[in-house]
Amino acid sequence: MTSPIHVNSEIGRLKTVMLHRPGHEIENITPDSMDRLLFDDIPYLPIAQAEHDFFAQTLRENGTEVLYAEDLLAEALTAKKVRQEFIARQVKEAGFIVGATHDALIEHLESLEPKDLVAKIYEGVRREEIEYQELDLAAVSAESTWTFLLDPLPNAYFTRDPQAAIGNGMSVNKMTYPARQRESMITEYILNYNTRFASKVPIWRGRDHVSHIEGGDELVLSDHVVAIGISQRTSAQAIVEIAEQLFKGSNFDTVIAIAIPHNHAMMHLDTVFTMINYDQFTIHPAILTDDGQVDSWVLHPGKNGKITLKHYTQLVEVLKRALGKSEIDLIPTGNGDPIAAAREQWNDGSNTLAIAPGEVVTYDRNYVSNDLLRKHGIIVHEVRSSELSRGRGGPRCMSCPLVREDLE
Numbered sequence: 001m002t003s004p005i006h007v008n009s010e011i012g013r014l015k016t017v018m019l020h021r022p023g024h025e026i027e028n029i030t031p032d033s034m035d036r037l038l039f040d041d042i043p044y045l046p047i048a049q050a051e052h053d054f055f056a057q058t059l060r061e062n063g064t065e066v067l068y069a070e071d072l073l074a075e076a077l078t079a080k081k082v083r084q085e086f087i088a089r090q091v092k093e094a095g096f097i098v099g100a101t102h103d104a105l106i107e108h109l110e111s112l113e114p115k116d117l118v119a120k121i122y123e124g125v126r127r128e129e130i131e132y133q134e135l136d137l138a139a140v141s142a143e144s145t146w147t148f149l150l151d152p153l154p155n156a157y158f159t160r161d162p163q164a165a166i167g168n169g170m171s172v173n174k175m176t177y178p179a180r181q182r183e184s185m186i187t188e189y190i191l192n193y194n195t196r197f198a199s200k201v202p203i204w205r206g207r208d209h210v211s212h213i214e215g216g217d218e219l220v221l222s223d224h225v226v227a228i229g230i231s232q233r234t235s236a237q238a239i240v241e242i243a244e245q246l247f248k249g250s251n252f253d254t255v256i257a258i259a260i261p262h263n264h265a266m267m268h269l270d271t272v273f274t275m276i277n278y279d280q281f282t283i284h285p286a287i288l289t290d291d292g293q294v295d296s297w298v299l300h301p302g303k304n305g306k307i308t309l310k311h312y313t314q315l316v317e318v319l320k321r322a323l324g325k326s327e328i329d330l331i332p333t334g335n336g337d338p339i340a341a342a343r344e345q346w347n348d349g350s351n352t353l354a355i356a357p358g359e360v361v362t363y364d365r366n367y368v369s370n371d372l373l374r375k376h377g378i379i380v381h382e383v384r385s386s387e388l389s390r391g392r393g394g395p396r397c398m399s400c401p402l403v404r405e406d407l408e
């Protein structure tokens, strides 16, 4: 069976992408919950949606088929039995296993049609929306004063992270923070029950794991090389686990693990490093020492299913060797100016989405980085970014490529 997933690079012409249009979940962020929900501010929804529509339109105009995760999920949940199982698992992962609240939540969600159910899963369920048949202590006690029973999923428009297409398969991710963990269950149901995907996609690593990994850290550099960030969101253990599966079941024979600082501004590798052409990358200078060093380890398949490991500090040398290039052009965010670099990285100036070799989509606000990209010969499509950028993610984070053309 041919897989509907085909991603053998970061830069091959983008044919199909999965997005999520931000919805009311964005309006369910409050100053009190913002930190926990991984936001730094509350975007203004109508503008965020208009900006997102402009992003989707930019991709369509450049020949990309745009699929929305919310539509794929609603289709996957057509059968009542599947819907019931999905609801039960969402409610369980939100922390309700038995009791009055559990029962009332299930009853409420089961009363909804697939499209409304999907919208509810994203926007969250408030306490006052559900009707209790009977109360129990947990339902009436003070510990349950938080307005939402099922938290909103405001980060869902960053479709890059819950999963990552690698080759013809998927990494379905165990995410780091509770605020995002239920997002990758959406991926699981799309892959298992949407007819476009069901039984056709190898899963390199599922979400039923202790160690965590997120798609913002997973970069497909070529048809046999993957780079993965060791970051706030992705642990070394998860990298070893996925490397084992890739080495066993696919063409991939090289995983480059790159250590980056563990902080909110640089939560994933793709906030500081992205591939934009055969031999060109964006990089936030702050991840490198003055002489261009960063810790990285190259993993290869060894004997008897074991993995070999080698430590390097010169990223350029590692990239040259892995990609068979004699030169690598690292383009610094903010042109290397400490203030412009820090400001533009904060607003995802390094988070470029390649839609073809040497052709990228970026946020308009990062004008220093955009000018520099053009000077390096890159074609830049700018998209609007005042509200979308408040979630700390850029064009690469907001997109999950499903099909890219192979490179020549």
Ligand SMILES: NC(=[NH2+])NCCC[C@H](N)C(=O)O
Pocket: 037, 038, 039, 155, 158, 160, 161, 180, 215, 216, 217, 267, 268, 270, 271, 351, 391, 392, 393, 394, 396, 397
């Ligand atoms: N691939 C990325 N860089 N994603 C950015 C995700 C931002 C989101 N607020 C989070 O903290 O999870």
